[in-house]
Amino acid sequence: MQSNEIAALINHVAMGDRTAFATLYQATNPKLFSICLRILKDRPDAEEALQEIYIKVWQRSKTFATSAGTASSWLASIARNHAIDTIRARKPVADDLDEAYDLADENSPDPEQQVAIADEGRRIDRCMQELDAVRARAVRSAYVEGLSYLELSDELKVPLNTVRTWLRRSLLKLRECMQR
The missing domain is CATH 1.10.10.10 (Winged helix-like DNA-binding domain superfamily/Winged helix DNA-binding domain)
Structure with missing residues (x-):
């Protein structure tokens, strides 16, 4: 799907069009899921993040401006930022700390x-x-x-x-x- 078609879908979503939202989801969820999976490195976490991302897309669709960039980059930045915020919200586990210290010693x-x-x-x-x-x-x-x-x-x-x-x-x- 072309970026201008995605932008048009986002604009329809901003008007509360649920059909456009479903179409937008079908067209963009593989890319956004791959972004989440690459950052979070855990399939269940990525799936949960994806649901939350589309809630944000629904809520923020009115703020999308085509002059600010492409629709795909707008969606990707929402996904990336949400995945990073998810990682930041996690508290470190002792094993992760030990692993980090081990890596620090090697380098x-x-x-x-x-x-x-x-x-x-x-x-x-x-x-x-x-x-x-x-x-x-x-x-x-x-x-x-x-x-x-x-x-x-x-x-x-x-x-x-x-x-x-x-x-x-x-x-x-x-x-x-x-x-x-």
């Missing part, structure tokens, strides 16, 4: 790499200091501690979309700072 950097890593760390710290304190805390919580956007929203007592905006803008500022 220990040599002294030259350690110096480069330390230098990079100092640059990141300097750039983090340029961010607003609350936003820097949000970045650390999300990308170092692994908190989900929803957990951050609850912790910071701000709307979920505000957290997403803060993180996106902060990452852009960090990227700009790191490229100097």
Whole structure:
């Protein structure tokens, strides 16, 4: 199915057309399922995520704008972000931690790499200091501690979309700072 046909289906879904929604599901679920399966690496989790993704598609179809990108990329980003949020929401299991430590030992950097890593760390710290304190805390919580956007929203007592905006803008500022 062509991207413009998918976009038209999404627009019909935005008007509450259940038939268009069923057609959209039939046309796009294999791709979205493969995205979920690749990220989550567990078929039952991917199937559950897929159901939740289509609920989001139904709810967010009114926000789809063809000028912002293709319909396929809009759907894929919803699937990807949901799958990543699902992983972030999981709490680590002791076995996973042990495995991570084992992998870390095998990939220990040599002294030259350690110096480069330390230098990079100092640059990141300097750039983090340029961010607003609350936003820097949000970045650390999300990308170092692994908190989900929803957990951050609850912790910071701000709307979920505000957290997403803060993180996106902060990452852009960090990227700009790191490229100097």
